[in-house]
Amino acid sequence: PAHTLTFSGQSALAPELAAWLDGAAVSETTLPLLETDLDRPVTIWQVDTAVARDALATQFTPPATPSFIGENEALELLGYQIVTQEAGDTAVFTLWRVHQPLGEPDAVLFTQQIGQNGLPISQEDRLDVPSDQWQTGDWFVQLHHLPAPPAPREPSTPFIVGLYRCNDALCQQAERYPTSQGDTLPLSPAP
16 A cells, blocks of 8 residues: 655655655655745655565664563564764664554653763654554654764664653653663664
8 A cells, every 4th residue: 555755844854764765655746836935845755655664674673672662562663773974973763663552742762872881972852753643553763863972982882762751841750661671672782
């Protein structure tokens, strides 16, 4: 089956993710808009879902053990890809499958790079797929950009991912969701 993906100028598809859709795209259309339109361009992709899932599954490293987040194993980590970029920044891609909707609007995924002292040396917290919109069977890719840590990273620096909910408007009170391995999931060190 084909699905429609729409990306506006203000929420464009990340270039790192576009390459994964190329083989699965049935069609790509850019809507003609006026120069005065603020949110341009608007790009519409028709994507063959089966081809996209197969392509994604082959490009991600699966976790060493089954990895779930949330009550009743709501969210499954299918795989990840860690890419060191220019200036030592790191892009961490995680591939997820929804087994059960959370039904909560304020869940946030995080990725942290852990230093030798066990504390985060770099991190990003964001979820680009609103958690209250998840449907059973959905797949999504989350991209986290981690800035280079102040000191050079050791080759064996581990990464972890997790999910939390904000318990107040400013997210000063947050609560991590349980995982199949505590309250975070480990990713293998970057090469």
